[in-house]
Amino acid sequence: MSISNDLLEILICPENRTRLRLVTLDYIQRLNEEIAAGNLRNRAGEVVQSPLVGGLIREDGKYLYLIVEDIPILLIDEAIPTEQVAWASSPCE
Numbered sequence: 209m210s211i212s213n214d215l216l217e218i219l220i221c222p223e224n225r226t227r228l229r230l231v232t233l234d235y236i237q238r239l240n241e242e243i244a245a246g247n248l249r250n251r252a253g254e255v256v257q258s259p260l261v262g263g264l265i266r267e268d269g270k271y272l273y274l275i276v277e278d279i280p281i282l283l284i285d286e287a288i289p290t291e292q293v294a295w296a297s298s299p300c301e
Contacts (some may be wrong), residue, residue: 211262211278219264222282226267235299236260239272242293249292252285265290265299272299 213232219228229299240259244250248256251271262275271287290299 211275211280212268215280219223221266221271221273223271223284224266224268228264228266228273228280231263231272231299235295236263238293238295239263241247242271247292248288250285251287251289256288263288269299274289 212273216228216230220226221228239248243256243259246255248257260274264275264280265272266287269290272290273282273287275281
C-alpha cells in the first residue's frame, strides 16, 4: 500500500473534518481476523467480507476508512466503527 505523505496531509474525515492517519499493519491483521470470523460490519450494517490491506483512522479513533488498491474510500457508510475490535495499543503508525 502506498499513499504519499502529501496526500495524507490533506485527507480528512468527510463527516467531522478531522485528520486521518494510517493504521498499523498489526491493526489491519486484527481487523482481518474479525472479517474472517464474520464479525465486522461497516456503518451501514453490512458485513465486511474482503480482507483489508490498509486503512485510515479518524483522529478520534472511532472510525476506520478503507484503502482499496491504494485509493482511500472516504464514504461514511463504508467506514468501520472501531468499537467492534478491542485493541490495547495505538492503531496508528
